């Protein structure tokens with residue numbers, strides 16, 4: 001142990017190694033509701049890829065587990081270290097290296113937060129359009145979880161914006177994959193394999209991200225519906241219209257009540273409409289041209305009413321912003337209300353009505369309370385699950401995931417598997433695929449030091 | 458050999474196995490200019506995934522190489538079998554299984570051609586927006602090469618539209634990856650790994666493809682420029698404008714001359730402008746609204762003139778269609794003119810001016826004639842290389858690829874490595890990445906039967 005500590009100090013400098021016991025409590029956990037806080041043996045903060053490589057060499061030689069940590073905002077426990085692990089925190093590698101306005105890319109270190117990138121891109125009239133709700137999350141964490149968020153219906157998720165990475169392998173080799181180009185057919189796409197791998201294949205020390213022109217005009221339409229099924233039925237039609245919404249979220253009445261209450265939000269909806277609405281659709285539009293936006297807003301309002309909305313309200317800018325923020329923080333509202341777990345299963349968007357019906361059945365049968373909201377445009381449902389009994393809860397979750405998979409879905413749309421959903425993943429996923437993934441893991445990490453216990457046992 | 462033949466006949470039925478010597482000459486080759494035609498031992502046409510799996514089991518047991526074949530329109534020799542190989546032709550698995558209008562996806566068998574899919578999606582007002590130039594190409598081949606084409610600047614390439622695959626592993630296992638959803642964080646993304654793997658990791662027996670609403674209105678602007686550098690300099694500005702072109706191609710004067718001549722095309726450009734133009738930009742726009750399209754066309758014309766175009770012509774529909782078709786078939790024009798090889802290197806689009814300057818230097822120094830066109834919006838340059846001397850040509854190609862990589866590019870943007878560009882790939886690519894890719898190959902295909910000789914030696 002002392003050997004390892006001094007070896008790490010030689011690599012990153014004594015100031016950048018702490019014993020797990022001395023490090024802040026925050027390093028022991030992420031935001032996952034079921035994560036078990038665990039202090040690692042060491043918290044190490046490398047300054048560059050070279051130092052990261054040396055840490056991995058030391059780990060591989062000694063068989064010491066390594067867990068990467070961005071901002072610890074993950075919801076699957078994937079950044080929670082083992083007690084004997086080196087936690088590699090990317091807090092010092094936090095620079096936006098370049099905003100390339102000609103190629104429309106940003107080159108960032110992994111510790112850069114979404115908030116910083118948002119500020120830097122805004123200065124150049126560009127935008128990194130992936131908006132997972134928690135802006136303190138790091139780009140390294142976003143890449144490793146393939147983070148999504150509300151704008152995915154228009155722009156896709158992290159995967160679609162990572163053009164390249166610099167990554168350190170468990171062998172200590174530093175590789176560069178992809179680059180400032182949007183396509184290639186030059187061998188296997190290692191970048192896409194590393195995206196979403198939850199720190200189990202390689203450590204990302206730099207990412208090249210695709211940017212978009214920042215469009216000047218945005219507007220938000222809020223449409224209350226009499227029932228949840230009508231909301232989710234409307235979703236494919238809004239997508240098919242070609243209006244191309246930036247955001248297309250559903251929020252059930254319970255969740256809307258909770259987030260507006262928590263955030264002291266007045267939406268200006270008549271009491272009587274509010275009282276009879278069981279769910280809401282939030283549609284945000286954007287355009288580079290104000291007039292076109294106005295036309296699209298009008299068309300959206302008409303469309304939503306035709307699809308069964310009780311009414312359609314254009315929210316004033318500040319209310320819209322606050323509603324979106326409240327929605328982004330819905331996780332904390334659920335946590336505050338005592339939710340025992342959250343899931344973010346994804347399925348074909350047209351299967352949402354059937355899935356929501358099954359959710360109600362599963363909830364009732366298992367005496368579990370389930371409410372939620374979701375990136376409806378992507379078929380990504382975020383449900384808060386209230387059930388204190390661990391066995392009953394596990395049974396309900398298994399049934400929810402099984403139902404989603406039966407309808408053509410997958411366990412997680414964006415939060416990842418980590419520790420939290422691993423049992424369900426290993427239980428429900430095709431064994432041939434699990435075996436293949438393990439062989440891929442072996443190809444990257446022969447000594448198995450990268451985030452052991454995440455994804456696989 | 459007879460054993461294998463009867464075993465294959467047992468699997469797919471005698472009518473669907475041919476000896477290589479009896480099969481049509483076409484099975485011995487693809488469209489690659491440097492591919493060496495080779496008849497396989499057997500040509501087998503499975504009817505479904507189960508039969509495909511049985512073929513692979515037989516191959517793995519006996520160590521017999523297997524090469525998948527779609528339509529044989531590839532340009533890298535990747536579908537050219539070895540003499541001792543089983544060529545698995547997907548000609549019988551050629552059905553569009555579903556056009557799902559609610560989820561906006563198509564489910565296809567691998568032998569479906571782009572042309573068939575275009576017809577089927579049109580019936581539903583949807584479109585599969587990836588348009589690699591050769592519409593007789595199969596979706597299986599498109600997936601395996603990560604095919605691109607002219608519309609990638611707007612919609613991305615094949616990779617961005619493959620939501621899931623059914624694939625047969627060399628172990629004979631059939632797996633389903635992804636599905637009718639646009640995102641997931643549920644283990645490694647096997648779909649994205651299989652896309653672009655040129656038949657070396659798995660055989661694709663079904664693909665789930667993302668569709669888009671088919672927009673009603675299109676227009677094409679043709680802008681001649683005095684010199685090539687001005688054209689490629691204009692490209693990032695057009696992208697940055699936010700106009701969002703569907704197509705953004707450059708065509709040099711020599712190539713424009715050749716394709717208009719071959720296709721007997723009148724563009725209606727005054728002689729004097731044509732004679733002084735060294736390169737052209739072709740910008741195609743689309744919109745769901747005719748008025749918006751008109752405005753965008755006007756804005757594009759102004760922008761191009763401001764960026765140095767001699768003029769900007771809005772092409773009448775039929776001329777535009779014929780110009781795009783001629784551009785799609787530019788490969789055959791180059792072949793007809795005696796080109797000895799074609800390359801399709803990709804690089805950051807802002808590096809195009811510097812790259813084009815280096816191309817001229819390399820061409821002159823090696824006494825090689827190089828002309829071209831390209832998906833300029835993606836930084837994907839298609840060059841026809843005229844040099845009869847194989848050594849000189851190899852040297853020139855190596856220098857072209859090295860220059861592209863030095864400027865942040867990669868060897869192939871969409872055609873793939875196959876046999877044709879393998880020597881350059883193995884020579885110029887980072888050995889650590891090659892070694893990692895080989896370990897991944899091993900994880901999928903432990904007996905090494907899938908397309909040996911492609912990508913790796």
Ligand SMILES: Cc1cc2nc3c(=O)[nH]c(=O)nc-3n(C[C@H](O)[C@H](O)[C@H](O)COP(=O)(O)OP(=O)(O)OC[C@H]3O[C@@H](n4cnc5c(N)ncnc54)[C@H](O)[C@@H]3O)c2cc1C
Pocket residue numbers: 030031067068069070071072073074075078079090110131132133134136137138139140141142143144145146147148149150198199200202203204205328329330331332414415451
């Ligand atoms: C209020 C709230 C709202 C949220 N909303 C969304 C949402 O809308 N969409 C969404 O997708 N997520 C959302 N999340 C989840 C979370 O923000 C994302 O998962 C985010 O990507 C995590 O980033 P992080 O830096 O905090 O990663 P961490 O939690 O630190 O780590 C997450 C994973 O990434 C790995 N990792 C971190 N850095 C690296 C690196 N450099 N190299 C390799 N692996 C690395 C870790 O080992 C771990 O496996 C939300 C979370 C909260 C608390």
Ligand SMILES: Cc1cc2nc3c(=O)[nH]c(=O)nc-3n(C[C@H](O)[C@H](O)[C@H](O)COP(=O)(O)OP(=O)(O)OC[C@H]3O[C@@H](n4cnc5c(N)ncnc54)[C@H](O)[C@@H]3O)c2cc1C
Pocket residue numbers: 487488524525526527528529530531532535536547567588589590591593594595596597598599600601602603604605606607655656657659660661662785786787788789871872908
């Ligand atoms: C005139 C012309 C223009 C072209 N324009 C473009 C262009 O703009 N953009 C572009 O990207 N390409 C272009 N191409 C190249 C070619 O059309 C593409 O590479 C196409 O994807 C090949 O499809 P195919 O069915 O002919 O594949 P094949 O040539 O039959 O095979 C190509 C590769 O895919 C593998 N494969 C085929 N089917 C399967 C399967 N089911 N499972 C696993 N592996 C499989 C083969 O083994 C091989 O490695 C052009 C070609 C021509 C001749």
